[in-house]
Amino acid sequence: MRTRSSHIVIGRPLQALSLLAAGALLTGCAAAGTAGSDKAAAGDTSPVKVGLVYSRSGPLAAYGKQYMEGFTAGLAYATKGTGKVAGHPVEVTEQDDTGDPAKAVAAAKDLAGKGYRILAGSTDSGVALQVAPLAAQNRLLFISGAAATDALTAVNKYTFRSGRQSYQDILTAGTMLVNGRDKKVTVLAQNSAFGQANVAAVKSVLEVQGAVVSSVLAPPSATDLTPFAQQVKSGSPDLVFVAWAGATAPALWTALDQQGVLDSTKVVTGLAGTASYPIFGPAAAKISFLAHYFPGAAGDNPVEKAMLDGVTKAGGTPDLFSPDGFTAAQMIVHAIEAGSPTDTAAMVKALEDWRFNGPKGDEQIRAEDHALLQPMFTARLTGEGAAAKPELIHALPMSAAAPPQKSIAG
Structure with missing residues (x-):
């Protein structure tokens, strides 16, 4: 079965590309994410590649659409419209898991094999619980999206979430x-x-x-x-x-x-x-x-306004899971900027205990278990x-x- 992907550079139109079949999980590439082993050289402006594996189609496609629209607006906001972090262009590749954990794992393996260090997405809880162990095995920063299962919190040190959890x-x-x-x-x-x-x-x-x-x-x-x-x-x-x-x-x-x-x-x-x-x-x-959220819930919040304006101007409609995508983009930009574009351990450390103003208001990533503390x-x-x-x-x-x-x- 053929799946689809798209490749985004902020400021360029979304382009559909064909998706290669899922590659084998390469344990050798895991070492590329260890602390101190791959610090970017001074003056390096190579792209930072981010993989979004989410439900672009399937039962939760409406939620996936909201997430993606929020992510695009969040990346523009967090990079001040430049599409770059610390001189590195952020390139985003979308892959559709259709809500199927097996497809999500195959896509994540393919991205890991190509050297991606950052994954985000996971509209479905069952998908997120399958991708999280793979992220740990390959030392990838994984920021799950709308998946609400409590089991994702503290599942491993490489996994975070940009949405709320059932508790x-x-x-x-x-x-x-x-x-x-x-x-x-x-x-x-x-x-x-x-x-x-x-x-x-x-x-x-x-x-x-x-x-x-x-x-x-x-x-x-x-x-x-x-x-x-x-x-x-x-x-x-x-x-x-x-x-x-x-x-x-x-x-x-x-x-x-x-x-x-x-x-x-x-x-x-x-x-x-x-x-x-x-x-x-x-x-x-x-x-x-x-x-969890509805447009206007956060009151007089400039970050929410930026999200609402960004999604609307792009032709989308702000909705329940728009903040999950927007917050994921904020987290990724901070991880790259305060940590490293290639050192996963440094990115993890940068996110732990980070307190920030998100589209829902005052939020914080709890260092002890990576729960995302947020208003409800x-x-x-x-x-x-x-x-x-x-x-x-x-x-x-x-x-x-x-x-x-x-x-x-x-």
Whole structure:
């Protein structure tokens, strides 16, 4: 199967190139990333090559598009429009993993074999967890994107993330449960890996706060969701956390509204991209949302404005994962500038404990486990259908949404 890639130099138009088949993983090239072994010579202005392996197509292509648009705007911002860092042109090669971990690993191996020292992307959590070990084996700086799995934090010393993680989502939802001790929380989800992972995450976060967590799990194939809405209401929970994916989402929110769940308790779910706003229908005004990001969430923030302007001027639409790409570009530029364009250990050191203003606000990379501490938001939707828009309720500072500290593996 043929895949596609593109090669970008800031200031030049995007050009489609054919992608070579994935090359063999060369252990000999790993030594090129060791500390002190490949410091750039004085006056060296050779290009810094960055590989973006992300979902340009496949189930998460919309998220991949948002990431890429944000990355392009972020690179222009961080390099002040020059496309260069410390005299080195930044050349970006895109490769499409289609959301398939095997394709992502093959692309990453190919880039490693060609001497790339920096990888970014990973729209999907399963992809990120497969690329991270390869980055460690080859001593590549790897900055994952929208992949939210908590398992990526502290997975190895070469892996970072430019987006949020699931624990930060749940912590944000927990702020809506006042005096959590002995309060009843019901997780409504599909009986799938995604749904079960959300149940586990809510238990791990809120049970520590004293809440009593139960779940109502519907078969993924279920189309009549009224019985599950009734089951939720009969438990008289103090908070309902909804984790739902797929085409039955509008039917779910209709059932919850018709059965009086939305009027009898607080119902919380994640605010996804703008395309998802209409699915809540008339129920939108009765739902509380935790939010990774939505345009305007960061208030009077010049970095967010730069991202919004950059994405819009390029013909894109700022959305949920635009900051993940923008922040990745900020991190890469800082790693090259404060570390080295070729010494991976120096780039890692430069990123650890780095505090900066990102499109979401004040952010910091925790040195101990590479968690990205960042603001999170709660919101409401006003209006219905195409007119639905998010409105900020509360911005949590990065300290209020910090996941537990871990130790880096290895």
